[in-house]
Amino acid sequence: MIDSPVKETKLNRKPAYVLVGFLGSGKTTLLGKLIGWCLENGMTPGLIVNEFGAVSIDGEMMRQEGMMLSELSNGCICCTAEGDLIPALIQMSIHPKVDLIILEASGLADPADMLDELTDPALWEAVEVGGIISVVDALRFDDLAEKTRLAQRQVEYADVLVMNKCDLVTEADALTLKEQLIGFNPKAQIFPAQQGLPEAGIEALLDLARSVGAGNAAKKEHTHHQHDHSHNHHGEADAHMSLHTLDFDMDLRLNKDAFEQFLKNLPSNVYRAKGFLWVEGDERPHVFQQMPGYVRVLPFQRHRPSLMRGVFIGQNLDKAWILEQIEACIVA
């Protein structure tokens, strides 16, 4: 064999996994399972969390003793905060304690628009992008895919699909959805899951994502060039431009029943609401979660959130009306 002057570089890169998926599909829930798996296996995950709003509710939810966390709350990493992604990945990769990196993209991130960053040569030495894992809401995907191209693209550009919330659909519906997902992305393996936990287990998910992701680097580059891409133009109903985020200071004490009722009655142009608040007659901070057809207001056990704030995401939001409704729930 000829001794080639071109040597293969031996790199000690840290794997980085990217979680995408529409608002409320279960990315943070899956992230919680991934963190648990890492800790059980003696690994320290480095977390990069991106939220569309100016305040990172998910970051606050995940702040734990000793957890390596970087929050990108400057908008969506596939457009307004795109310049922040590469430095955040490199910074996390050089942290001596971090064994692997998990990036949770905002629910509005278009994976096609992130490929540029994820395949940037600046990352080659530092991280091995272990594949895009897309979380699909088994109950809502059909409806979302009809309304937004983004929900489709989050499936089309994934390396691995986690079909979450299988507890909310019948077996027959799950099978139909699987067929639909294969139609959008015949190559991605599908992992049925409940509460973010794939039936096949976390290890199987990460192993597959890593192997597919590593093998895909070249393909991604190719795909990216074919993609008609311009930041901030996600096409019809998906345009970030027409989506509003409203952040409210919620360091208030509210009547829980009235606030739940308000969340249940939110108009359909509100895609997602979440945050922290105080409720009447309870000294514990509470966390609220809303998406169409789903409302939860529960005690938040982990620690006192540093920011008692709420975020509402949707199209053409009526700020005055939302404020009025929250004010009506305040207890004297």
Ligand SMILES: Nc1nc2c(ncn2[C@@H]2O[C@H](COP(=O)(O)OP(=O)(O)OP(=O)(O)O)[C@@H](O)[C@H]2O)c(=O)[nH]1
């Ligand atoms: N029934 C059911 N609920 C789930 C499941 N997975 C997540 N949830 C709930 O769905 C809500 C949204 O989950 P998240 O993990 O916050 O979703 P997300 O994709 O991170 O949301 P964004 O950050 O807004 O994009 C939470 O209240 C979860 O408890 C599941 O498998 N079944």
